[in-house]
Amino acid sequence: MIIKRLFLIALVSVATLAASASAHAGFAVGSLVGGVVNHLEDQDFETIINNVQSPTDPTIRLDIGDYLVGMYTISTLHAPPGTQITGLQGGSTFTGVFLIEVATKGASATIVGGTDFTFKPAPATAWLTLSLTQIDPGTMVTMFEDNGGFPNVLSTVDTQTAAGLSGALNTAEDGTELWEFGYTGAAGEFWTAAASSDDVTAVNQFNFKNALNVTEYVTGGLLEKHNFKGPAFGFTTATHLQTTGELENVFPTTSTGAPAVLPVFTEADLYIAPVAPEASSILIWSVLGLIGGGVSLRRARSRVAA
Numbered sequence: 001m002i003i004k005r006l007f008l009i010a011l012v013s014v015a016t017l018a019a020s021a022s023a024h025a026g027f028a029v030g031s032l033v034g035g036v037v038n039h040l041e042d043q044d045f046e047t048i049i050n051n052v053q054s055p056t057d058p059t060i061r062l063d064i065g066d067y068l069v070g071m072y073t074i075s076t077l078h079a080p081p082g083t084q085i086t087g088l089q090g091g092s093t094f095t096g097v098f099l100i101e102v103a104t105k106g107a108s109a110t111i112v113g114g115t116d117f118t119f120k121p122a123p124a125t126a127w128l129t130l131s132l133t134q135i136d137p138g139t140m141v142t143m144f145e146d147n148g149g150f151p152n153v154l155s156t157v158d159t160q161t162a163a164g165l166s167g168a169l170n171t172a173e174d175g176t177e178l179w180e181f182g183y184t185g186a187a188g189e190f191w192t193a194a195a196s197s198d199d200v201t202a203v204n205q206f207n208f209k210n211a212l213n214v215t216e217y218v219t220g221g222l223l224e225k226h227n228f229k230g231p232a233f234g235f236t237t238a239t240h241l242q243t244t245g246e247l248e249n250v251f252p253t254t255s256t257g258a259p260a261v262l263p264v265f266t267e268a269d270l271y272i273a274p275v276a277p278e279a280s281s282i283l284i285w286s287v288l289g290l291i292g293g294g295v296s297l298r299r300a301r302s303r304v305a306a
Contacts, residue, residue, distance in 0.1 A: 099130070
């Protein structure tokens with residue numbers, strides 16, 4: 001009876017864990033290689049939510065207190081970095097959004113005549129206004145698994161109204177949420193950018209990087225902390241996510257009078273390291289070990305009884 005009960009418990013436990021794994025670890029997550037750094041290449045579309053600019057200002061400036069919001073798509077990776085690029089399983093993608101607030105602004109240390117920025121998490125009200133997911137108040141980036149194809153891109157039409165912007169961004173959050181990244185208060189966290197100008201209509205160089213930690217584990221499994229890019233890139237502390245990126249294109253406006261809110265296209269390299277083996281596998285093997293322990297216990301009792 002003991003063995004039967006343990007076996008039934010094990011079957012239920014394994015079935016439950018298997019169902020959970022199949023529900024949460026889809027094609028995109030299954031493409032990641034555990035125990036090594038995974039280099040993900042993305043495409044971003046972002047725009048400015050001007051909270052400071054005068055409506056009569058003909059420029060579109062990024063100022064302290066403004067929000068930078070965007071969506072991204074990842075369909076390729078190198079695992080580990082330097083290996084041949086591969087596609088994700090099943091035509092799946094990683095998608096998500098980022099929403100950050102300009103914290104500081106000053107003369108650039110790396111671009112002559114340019115502007116340096118630092119960013120912090122945008123308030124919860126900003127996420128709610130756009131109907132975006134944010135479980136933790138320190139979250140700056142969400143990551144989802146999408147097995148239904150690529151999200152839409154931001155167009156100049158999308159960015160003219162809050163409803164249009166929200167609708168476009170929501171297409172990047174219609175999958176299964178995996179992780180949220182942002183500031184946890186740990187050492188080494190940052191998000192910075194260096195631009196040739198604070199005027200988006202005039203900018204021709206925009207480089208950014210961040211070092212973030214997991215603010216919320218949802219369904220993606222555990223990640224290791226690593227110093228992926230090293231001191232040469234300004235990363236001196238190990239974190240869960242490190243990113244470097246640059247401007248690709250600013251989409252021209254067709255509006256007249258008050259400035260349009262322009263969508264900007266950037267590309268970035270993201271680095272994460274899944275823990276191996278997965279926690280679910282450890283649990284399953286623990287359950288199977290419980291069965292073995294029950295069998296051994298029953299045999300030992302049989303020998304004593306004999």
